Amino acid sequence: MATEYDTGQTPETVDMMLNMGPQHPATHGVFRMVLAVDGERVVDLVPHIGYLHRGSEKLMENETYAQVITLFDRLDYVSNFNNELAFVRAVEKLMDLEPPERAMYIRVILCELNRVASHLLFAGTYALDIGAMTPVMYTFRERERIQNLFESVSGARMMHNYIRIGGIKEELPDDFVHRTRKLIDELRRGVEETDKLLTFNEVFLARTRGVGMIDAATAISCGLTGPGLRASGSTYDVRKDDPYEIYDRLDYDVPIGEYGDSWDRYWLRIQECYQSLRMIDQCLDQLEPGPIMPQMRRIARPPKGEAYAHCENPRGDIGVFVVSDGTNKPYRVKVRPPSFCNLVALRQMVQGSYIADAVVVLGSLDIVLGEVDR
Amino acid sequence: MEQQPPQPNDSAQEKTLGFPPTPEAGGKVPPRPARRPPHEEEAPTEVLNERGQATAAALGRVVGSRASSSGGRDDIPWVLVMPDHLFEVLSLMKEHPETKMDMLHLLFAVDYLDHLQLIYILASLSLNQKAMVKVDLPVAGDDAQATVDSAVALWEAAGWYERETHDLFGVRFEGNPDMSPLLLYEGFEGFPGRKSFPFNEYTEY
Amino acid sequence: MALNDPSNPQGQPLPLFVPSKWDREKQGHFVDSPEHGESSTGRGNRPAANMLPQGGLPGVITGKLEQFAALGRANSLWTLTFGLACCAIEMISAHMAHHDFDRFGIVTWPSPRQSDVMIVAGTVVKKMAAPIKLLYEQMPDPKWVIAMGSCATNGGPYYRSYSVVMGVDHIVPVDVYIPGCPPRPEALMDGIMKLQEKIKRDAKEGPSAQPIVASSEEPTPNEATETEEQETHGAAASST
Numbered sequence: 001m002a003t004e005y006d007t008g009q010t011p012e013t014v015d016m017m018l019n020m021g022p023q024h025p026a027t028h029g030v031f032r033m034v035l036a037v038d039g040e041r042v043v044d045l046v047p048h049i050g051y052l053h054r055g056s057e058k059l060m061e062n063e064t065y066a067q068v069i070t071l072f073d074r075l076d077y078v079s080n081f082n083n084e085l086a087f088v089r090a091v092e093k094l095m096d097l098e099p100p101e102r103a104m105y106i107r108v109i110l111c112e113l114n115r116v117a118s119h120l121l122f123a124g125t126y127a128l129d130i131g132a133m134t135p136v137m138y139t140f141r142e143r144e145r146i147q148n149l150f151e152s153v154s155g156a157r158m159m160h161n162y163i164r165i166g167g168i169k170e171e172l173p174d175d176f177v178h179r180t181r182k183l184i185d186e187l188r189r190g191v192e193e194t195d196k197l198l199t200f201n202e203v204f205l206a207r208t209r210g211v212g213m214i215d216a217a218t219a220i221s222c223g224l225t226g227p228g229l230r231a232s233g234s235t236y237d238v239r240k241d242d243p244y245e246i247y248d249r250l251d252y253d254v255p256i257g258e259y260g261d262s263w264d265r266y267w268l269r270i271q272e273c274y275q276s277l278r279m280i281d282q283c284l285d286q287l288e289p290g291p292i293m294p295q296m297r298r299i300a301r302p303p304k305g306e307a308y309a310h311c312e313n314p315r316g317d318i319g320v321f322v323v324s325d326g327t328n329k330p331y332r333v334k335v336r337p338p339s340f341c342n343l344v345a346l347r348q349m350v351q352g353s354y355i356a357d358a359v360v361v362l363g364s365l366d367i368v369l370g371e372v373d374r
Numbered sequence: 375m376e377q378q379p380p381q382p383n384d385s386a387q388e389k390t391l392g393f394p395p396t397p398e399a400g401g402k403v404p405p406r407p408a409r410r411p412p413h414e415e416e417a418p419t420e421v422l423n424e425r426g427q428a429t430a431a432a433l434g435r436v437v438g439s440r441a442s443s444s445g446g447r448d449d450i451p452w453v454l455v456m457p458d459h460l461f462e463v464l465s466l467m468k469e470h471p472e473t474k475m476d477m478l479h480l481l482f483a484v485d486y487l488d489h490l491q492l493i494y495i496l497a498s499l500s501l502n503q504k505a506m507v508k509v510d511l512p513v514a515g516d517d518a519q520a521t522v523d524s525a526v527a528l529w530e531a532a533g534w535y536e537r538e539t540h541d542l543f544g545v546r547f548e549g550n551p552d553m554s555p556l557l558l559y560e561g562f563e564g565f566p567g568r569k570s571f572p573f574n575e576y577t578e579y
Numbered sequence: 580m581a582l583n584d585p586s587n588p589q590g591q592p593l594p595l596f597v598p599s600k601w602d603r604e605k606q607g608h609f610v611d612s613p614e615h616g617e618s619s620t621g622r623g624n625r626p627a628a629n630m631l632p633q634g635g636l637p638g639v640i641t642g643k644l645e646q647f648a649a650l651g652r653a654n655s656l657w658t659l660t661f662g663l664a665c666c667a668i669e670m671i672s673a674h675m676a677h678h679d680f681d682r683f684g685i686v687t688w689p690s691p692r693q694s695d696v697m698i699v700a701g702t703v704v705k706k707m708a709a710p711i712k713l714l715y716e717q718m719p720d721p722k723w724v725i726a727m728g729s730c731a732t733n734g735g736p737y738y739r740s741y742s743v744v745m746g747v748d749h750i751v752p753v754d755v756y757i758p759g760c761p762p763r764p765e766a767l768m769d770g771i772m773k774l775q776e777k778i779k780r781d782a783k784e785g786p787s788a789q790p791i792v793a794s795s796e797e798p799t800p801n802e803a804t805e806t807e808e809q810e811t812h813g814a815a816a817s818s819t
Binding site: 021022023024025029030050051052053054055056058059062070071074077078121125136137138140141143144147157158159369370373 | 659660661662663664665667668669671672675676677689691701702704706707710714736737739740741742743760761763
Binding site: 049050218221242305306323332 | 493530556
């Protein structure tokens with residue numbers, strides 16, 4: 001039946017705007033993506049952030065250096081020790097202060113344990129985004145073990161406020177070394193369990209292999225660092241290229257990926273867990289008794305100047321730039337959040353793939369909104 | 375509120391805090407690290423180490439006379455350039471084989487009350503070095519805005535950094551295709567990063 | 580002895596079956612139970628004294644229909660997955676295997692249209708205030724809100740910030756506040772349990788029950804026995 005619609009032309013279509021709003025089970029926090037989709041294919045992606053912008057940097061200008069450390073805990077709220085370390089290192093550079101050896105070893109042990117905890121959380125929630133509801137239970141069980149240890153060290157499961165300017169807050173508990181050695185074995189088995197469940201699982205491979213590929217040059221131009229960049233073949237790791245603390249005395253490998261897709265980013269993090277456990281073992285062997293804090297004033301008052309220090313967060317390269325004006329409060333603190341820069345690359349990775357792949361890619365980037373928005 | 379600074383190696387004044395224990399007191403003493411001289415009396419020194427000096431030399435060759443001043447601490451040298459030369463200097467630093475800064479590590483502003491200073495921290499992953507480019511913008515007060523060329527053409531990471539700096543400090547970047555607010559909500563008045571933005575006049579909701 | 584029992588030819592009413600441990604003189608107070616008779620849940624698997632009618636039949640509970648509905652609602656709270664910041668990690672930990680939330684009947688549900696409780700876990704930022712209000716309005720009645728953590732209670736460590744809402748109660752009415760930064764998963768569980776009690780109590784006494792303040796002099800009957808636990812755990816919950 002000929003109607004007015006049979007003009008012989010194809011109908012005009014418009015891309016649909018799909019809003020994956022600030023509240024979404026798969027967006028790892030308050031992150032909003034507006035996708036322009038043509039059928040099921042994503043044509044364009046506009047990320048909107050700022051739903052967790054708490055004004056930390058302005059607050060930091062009005063708090064003493066010790067209080068600023070507590071704010072840093074809450075930036076990347078999954079890897080607290082690494083954030084504290086970045087800030088404390090910047091202030092120590094300003095004050096030309098070198099922490100005692102034991103403090104450095106303890107800091108590295110705690111940072112690496114935190115890295116394992118963070119990657120476990122990533123693995124669990126990534127699998128949850130993809131649809132597997134079991135691995136998250138296992139990884140969180142392993143995380144509970146680590147958090148128990150952290151609780152015995154610093155008193156808190158999450159916001160530790162333990163790494164201080166010059167060293168650390170207080171001495172480790174007596175059974176720490178023994179407990180940590182046992183914990184390393186348990187964690188190795190735990191990470192292996194998640195590894196066996198997910199890494200070469202056919203469904204997981206089908207969902208993540210070849211999804212969200214990015215090459216190294218684009219990634220570097222976007223400012224991507226950390227496992228996201230290393231998956232594309234670059235070897236940039238702050239611990240190797242710009243060693244800080246006692247990383248140059250440890251023997252470890254940095255896993256490098258090949259294709260720059262989501263599976264590589266996931267696999268890298270699992271391998272990093274194993275390497276971290278190796279590092280912790282070596283640190284425990286090399287740990288010697290000694291002081292944990294040099295003799296210094298209680299209220300840090302760095303001389304005028306500015307300093308920049310960067311560390312390897314589980315998400316990438318966290319940098320802290322501190323400008324001091326000689327008083328007990330910093331003049332300006334600027335954080336270079338790795339997740340902020342990782343998000344810039346999201347658009348490149350998702351264009352042309354399916355909507356479901358957008359979720360997969362976002363999960364593989366492992367962003368933490370507290371850091372993105374500060 | 376401030377404590378008397380301890381004088382551990384001064385035998386004239388044996389002022390001890392009681393902790394950590396000293397060998398004279400019979401306690402186990404861990405070897406004490408060498409005490410640094412008091413910080414307040416020290417003149418601020420920004421000293422480049424070897425790596426930093428090599429980078430500074432390369433930087434000097436690349437940037438040449440466009441730099442008004444330079445300096446640096448540890449391994450990151452900085453140069454101060456005029457706003458007009460900014461884009462030129464940045465593209466030179468990206469392309470020149472001696473610096474090859476392929477990543478824009480960080481871009482932000484510092485509010486020194488009479489002017490704003492933009493700082494670009496650039497990193498070269500191939501040559502494993504970092505450098506800073508600083509620009510002074512004569513902006514003061516609440517509302518005045520300065521304009522600078524955008525670096526989006528060089529590094530994609532600049533896009534979001536510039537949006538954030540615009541939100542918080544009011545620096546306009548020409549050439550950035552999207553300058554909508556990134557961190558603040560639409561309709562936010564004022565530039566919160568600036569020191570002139572009142573800190574104690576917050577609203578609860 | 581049944582009514583048709585040949586040894587009971589006249590069909591006398593059966594003698595009351597008295598459990599050996601039930602002391603009739605203490606009208607509903609079990610001999611081995613402490614003075615918790617006023618709580619809405621009794622100890623163990625026995626109905627609490629206040630649910631038994633005075634001098635009535637044993638093993639029979641009477642109550643209003645709302646109370647039974649409240650029992651159902653309290654024991655199957657579906658929470659909206661609304662983790663904003665760091666508290667979300669502890670909330671997720673509370674749902675996971677170690678501190679299990681599923682045993683309370685709590686499942687986390689992404690859609691507001693089918694959830695009962697909104698646990699606001701994390702800092703509420705002014706940009707996010709409008710979505711939170713929208714989400715609250717999308718939830719169907721009856722709904723409750725738990726403010727988890729000090730950021731949702733009053734702004735927390737970001738108290739003087741230019742972009743933070745000092746507490747989510749500026750936007751939505753809150754039933755339970757859980758202090759902590761972040762509160763431990765056990766504290767969140769305590770908050771949920773207090774919400775459950777609130778739901779049951781509101782059904783019994785009416786919706787606008789007297790607000791419970793954690794440090795008040797006269798704790799409500801439910802709080803009477805639990806103030807010590809509160810002080811130990813430090814997870815006070817006060818309701819508006």
